Amino acid sequence: MKHIEWVIEVSGLTKTFGDFTAVDAISFKVQKGEIFGFLGANGAGKTTAMKMLIGISVPTSGAARVAGYDVFTESEKVKKHIGYMSQRFALYDDLTVKENIAFFGGIYGLGKDRIQKKSKQLIEELGMESEANSLVRSLPLGWKQKLAFSVALLHDPKVVFLDEPTGGVDPITRRQFWEMIYKAAHLGTTVFVTTHYMDEAEYCDRVSMMVNGAIEALDAPHRLKEKFGVESMNEVFLKLARA
Amino acid sequence: MKAFLGFVKKEFYHIFRDRRSLIILFGMPIVQILLFGFAITNEINQVKIAILDRSKDATTQEIIHRISNSPYFTVTQLIEKESDITAVFKKGMVKAVIQFEPHFDEKLLREHRASVQIVTDATDPNTANTISNYITAILKDYQRDLNQNVTNFSTITPQIRLAYNPEIKSVFMFVPGVMTVILMLVSAMMTSISLTREKEMGTMEVLLVSPLKPYQVIVGKVIPYILLSLINATVIILLSIFVFGMPVKGSFMLLGAESLLFIITALSLGILISTVAKTQQTAMMISLMGLMLPVIILSGFIFPISSMPVILQVLSNLLPAKWFIIIIKGIMLKGVGIGSLWKESLILLGMTLFFIFLSVRNYQTRLES
Amino acid sequence: MKTVFYIVRKEFKQIFRNRGMLPIIFVMPMIQLLVLSNAATYEIKNITLGVVDHDRTSTSRALVNHFAASSYFKLQPHFEATNAAQTAMQEGNVSVVLEIPRNFERAIGKEQQAALGVTIDAIDGAAAGVEQVYITQIIQRFDRDLQRNTPWKLSTLKPVETIETIPLFWYNETLNYKTFMVPGILVLLVTMIGLFLSGMNIVREKELGTLEQINVTPIKKSQFIVGKLFPFWILGLVVLSIGLIIARWVFQVPILGSLLTLYLFTTIYLLVVLGIGLLISNFTETQQQAMFIAWFFAVVFILMSGLFTPIESMPQWAQYLTYLNPVKYFVEVMRMVLLKGASMVDILPQLGKTFAYAVVVNGLATWSYRKTQ
Numbered sequence: 001m002k003h004i005e006w007v008i009e010v011s012g013l014t015k016t017f018g019d020f021t022a023v024d025a026i027s028f029k030v031q032k033g034e035i036f037g038f039l040g041a042n043g044a045g046k047t048t049a050m051k052m053l054i055g056i057s058v059p060t061s062g063a064a065r066v067a068g069y070d071v072f073t074e075s076e077k078v079k080k081h082i083g084y085m086s087q088r089f090a091l092y093d094d095l096t097v098k099e100n101i102a103f104f105g106g107i108y109g110l111g112k113d114r115i116q117k118k119s120k121q122l123i124e125e126l127g128m129e130s131e132a133n134s135l136v137r138s139l140p141l142g143w144k145q146k147l148a149f150s151v152a153l154l155h156d157p158k159v160v161f162l163d164e165p166t167g168g169v170d171p172i173t174r175r176q177f178w179e180m181i182y183k184a185a186h187l188g189t190t191v192f193v194t195t196h197y198m199d200e201a202e203y204c205d206r207v208s209m210m211v212n213g214a215i216e217a218l219d220a221p222h223r224l225k226e227k228f229g230v231e232s233m234n235e236v237f238l239k240l241a242r243a
Numbered sequence: 244m245k246a247f248l249g250f251v252k253k254e255f256y257h258i259f260r261d262r263r264s265l266i267i268l269f270g271m272p273i274v275q276i277l278l279f280g281f282a283i284t285n286e287i288n289q290v291k292i293a294i295l296d297r298s299k300d301a302t303t304q305e306i307i308h309r310i311s312n313s314p315y316f317t318v319t320q321l322i323e324k325e326s327d328i329t330a331v332f333k334k335g336m337v338k339a340v341i342q343f344e345p346h347f348d349e350k351l352l353r354e355h356r357a358s359v360q361i362v363t364d365a366t367d368p369n370t371a372n373t374i375s376n377y378i379t380a381i382l383k384d385y386q387r388d389l390n391q392n393v394t395n396f397s398t399i400t401p402q403i404r405l406a407y408n409p410e411i412k413s414v415f416m417f418v419p420g421v422m423t424v425i426l427m428l429v430s431a432m433m434t435s436i437s438l439t440r441e442k443e444m445g446t447m448e449v450l451l452v453s454p455l456k457p458y459q460v461i462v463g464k465v466i467p468y469i470l471l472s473l474i475n476a477t478v479i480i481l482l483s484i485f486v487f488g489m490p491v492k493g494s495f496m497l498l499g500a501e502s503l504l505f506i507i508t509a510l511s512l513g514i515l516i517s518t519v520a521k522t523q524q525t526a527m528m529i530s531l532m533g534l535m536l537p538v539i540i541l542s543g544f545i546f547p548i549s550s551m552p553v554i555l556q557v558l559s560n561l562l563p564a565k566w567f568i569i570i571i572k573g574i575m576l577k578g579v580g581i582g583s584l585w586k587e588s589l590i591l592l593g594m595t596l597f598f599i600f601l602s603v604r605n606y607q608t609r610l611e612s
Numbered sequence: 613m614k615t616v617f618y619i620v621r622k623e624f625k626q627i628f629r630n631r632g633m634l635p636i637i638f639v640m641p642m643i644q645l646l647v648l649s650n651a652a653t654y655e656i657k658n659i660t661l662g663v664v665d666h667d668r669t670s671t672s673r674a675l676v677n678h679f680a681a682s683s684y685f686k687l688q689p690h691f692e693a694t695n696a697a698q699t700a701m702q703e704g705n706v707s708v709v710l711e712i713p714r715n716f717e718r719a720i721g722k723e724q725q726a727a728l729g730v731t732i733d734a735i736d737g738a739a740a741g742v743e744q745v746y747i748t749q750i751i752q753r754f755d756r757d758l759q760r761n762t763p764w765k766l767s768t769l770k771p772v773e774t775i776e777t778i779p780l781f782w783y784n785e786t787l788n789y790k791t792f793m794v795p796g797i798l799v800l801l802v803t804m805i806g807l808f809l810s811g812m813n814i815v816r817e818k819e820l821g822t823l824e825q826i827n828v829t830p831i832k833k834s835q836f837i838v839g840k841l842f843p844f845w846i847l848g849l850v851v852l853s854i855g856l857i858i859a860r861w862v863f864q865v866p867i868l869g870s871l872l873t874l875y876l877f878t879t880i881y882l883l884v885v886l887g888i889g890l891l892i893s894n895f896t897e898t899q900q901q902a903m904f905i906a907w908f909f910a911v912v913f914i915l916m917s918g919l920f921t922p923i924e925s926m927p928q929w930a931q932y933l934t935y936l937n938p939v940k941y942f943v944e945v946m947r948m949v950l951l952k953g954a955s956m957v958d959i960l961p962q963l964g965k966t967f968a969y970a971v972v973v974n975g976l977a978t979w980s981y982r983k984t985q
């Protein structure tokens with residue numbers, strides 16, 4: 001059997017705020033190059049769980065390794081090897097496309113030549129040649145999101161975390177966005193994505209369903225549909241969320 | 244109307260739920276008024292001075308004794324030569340040096356005249372002047388005692404009455420100013436920031452497409468702040484009465500009404516700023532950088548307006564703070580009524596309307612473009 | 613080091629791109645320096661004087677003329693009755709009222725004794741004190757003139773022992789307020805720019821969500837903070853330099869000491885101010901909160917800096933509090949270096965305290981900055 005490389009290993013990860021348990025001892029593994037869908041209703045604890053994995057929230061208990069590093073003790077090392085795109089658009093509005101790329105490239109220590117090369121390549125791929133020097137503020141939302149995703153991939157991370165990346169964008173852009181995700185996964189980047197769109201869940205290799213801080217189901221989409229005897233992920237979601 | 248009330252209620256929740264901001268909004272003015280009420284004063288008190296006594300006789304000893312016995316001065320250093328004066332001033336250890344000429348006693352006996360030099364560090368000219376005057380007064384006192392057996396010179400005895408502030412308390416001068424600075428900045432800053440914040444966050448658009456009329460949105464956002472500022476004003480007035488012994492000779496009602504008027508003036512200035520500023524950052528910098536020093540320096544809070552160059556006296560008329568300071572001093576210390584203050588009140592009212600007019604105009608051009 | 617450079621470059625771009633902000637940072641402070649320096653004077657002049665003359669004799673008129681001739685007083689039209697004068701004072705139209713009693717002239721002639729009513733609006737206690745001195749001086753002069761005309765009095769006297777006082781005002785012989793205020797106001801402006809900009813900066817990124825994006829990068833806390841503060845540090849020095857040029861060429865403020873000393877102090881001082889701003893930023897969630905706290909400290913620092921009212925006049929406990937006021941040290945150093953020509957050795961105490969302050973504040977700020985929650 002081929003050796004499986006686990007990029008994310010989580011066991012018993014928990015986060016409490018006072019009496020409230022936001023994430024309740026979740027465990028799962030994600031392998032290299034996988035597209036892992038992280039689903040759940042609003043307030044189910046998805047974002048909290050993700051924040052622990054990307055090292056900006058300290059877990060209360062449990063264990064997790066991301067990209068080979070412990071999120072408790074080596075969170076700064078974790079950060080070197082992951083990319084993150086938040087729910088809220090978080091590039092600088094008052095910088096141009098190029099400047100944003102150069103800035104984040106610089107922060108990740110990419111070096112001048114590499115930034116320039118990457119920047120050119122990325123702008124070409126996005127077809128933003130004519131917008132390269134305009135302020136990000138002036139771009140339509142869909143473009144902003146695609147740009148944010150590309151910037152998250154700038155330093156060739158092992159895993160990229162996407163928090164509801166396609167919220168509020170049109171179906172065509174959504175489609176293009178998923179094409180980008182596939183391409184990244186194909187090149188070996190693990191994609192960890194949360195979403196509300198159940199049709200998007202179908203695109204994932206495997207999905208997990210979070211309900212009240214715990215993972216209630218985890219499998220490939222077609223297996224989940226079989227298991228619950230339904231036609232679509234939407235129905236899986238409704239069954240689990242209502243239970 | 245119902246929608247409007249609901250909106251105001253929501254705004255109240257917003258503000259009152261944010262504990263940290265509430266503590267800041269109510270706590271800071273109290274701390275400031277207490278701190279400044281005690282600390283901001285230009286009464287001379289225990290000023291450090293040095294003595295250069297080149298005579299060292301009974302008379303100079305007596306004079307030094309008098310000076311160091313007064314509550315105004317402490318003699319902290321005795322220096323020996325003139326070149327030491329530069330040294331002590333450069334280090335900023337003393338504010339003044341008193342120098343007695345050699346053979347002071349002898350000269351006074353033989354020539355009936357001896358001189359004392361009062362050297363002051365005039366890098367702070369006001370303090371230097373005051374210190375110089377106080378020391379001169381002590382010396383004159385001493386001189387009068389020396390000449391007790393000589394007939395009194397003066398024919399005219401002025402009977403000086405210090406009106407409104409017989410004990411010459413600095414607090415009477417500064418508390419109205421502090422109150423004005425606090426109300427002005429807090430009110431203008433709060434409104435401008437809270438309105439620009441909605442713009443920046445994009446929530447303003449949501450409000451504007453709601454059935455609420457634009458002015459209702461603005462008024463709704465401002466009402467809680469009016470209440471907040473009124474509470475602040477009340478607390479400040481109570482503190483100035485019970486802690487600092489300020490009288491309220493005029494009517495409380497009028498004081499309240501004028502405070503409300505001033506608060507509304509400041510708030511409407513805040514609204515105006517928010518129509519000009521695109522980001523919270525800009526709004527804050529305008530209301531802080533733009534208002535702070537002018538209100539402190541140009542309003543008559545610390546510096547007498549009548550001594551300013553004419554052009555600045557004219558300029559000071561543009562500051563709402565100037566008029567409010569006149570009003571509070573009038574009501575609290577002089578006990579005058581609206582009969583004497585109608586002009587100042589009308590000016591504040593006029594300014595308020597002007598600010599609102601400008602805001603509405605800026606607002607409309609924005610919507611049309 | 614390179615990482616820091618990227619942040620610095622980004623900050624500068626953002627500052628210079630914000631059209632609304634640039635004039636506020638560079639133009640507004642300079643206008644204020646130019647305008648407000650002229651306003652900040654404690655000199656008492658143009659004192660409005662009201663007169664109620666019940667005597668209406670040549671002597672009473674002579675007395676009033678003595679006042680009118682002085683450059684300090686501005687004589688208003690005479691009042692007919694005492695209460696008219698009172699009302700005028702209440703309305704703020706006169707600040708001193710001179711009431712000359714009936715039979716003033718006769719009393720001087722017959723009894724060589726006469727009373728004179730003087731009412732001073734004493735709400736501004738300091739001004740009232742100065743006015744009192746002026747009034748007494750003018751009356752004494754009038755008195756002397758009177759006695760010169762009545763020689764019979766002087767002859768009976770034995771010589772008076774006089775202590776002559778010679779006031780010398782060092783560093784500012786003419787008591788020019790601008791020499792004092794211009795450097796002081798400049799200090800305040802530099803302080804406010806530094807404090808407000810740094811106080812808002814990080815909390816703004818928190819609010820916009822970009823800080824989270826920074827926090828998932830492997831950047832070190834110290835790199836981020838240095839990169840954030842450096843641009844404001846430069847801005848502070850630029851504002852100081854423009855201000856010094858204005859002080860020197862427009863207000864003719866002497867610069868006796870070495871500019872090197874002044875700049876050395878300022879570089880450290882700015883670190884304190886920026887560090888305080890950063891600390892505020894760390895402990896707040898919104899720009900609104902940050903600004904209130906920054907405003908609070910700014911007002912406290914300004915009013916307790918010894919610039920407007922002397923620190924020696926404060927009660928002891930408040931004087932101790934001013935040890936924590938960085939502005940106090942900067943105001944002192946400005947005066948010492950510019951006006952007294954103090955050297956590095958002279959300002960060593962201030963320099964030392966400010967340096968310690970900078971270390972503590974920035975240490976705290978770096979420590980309290982959390983990349984994780």
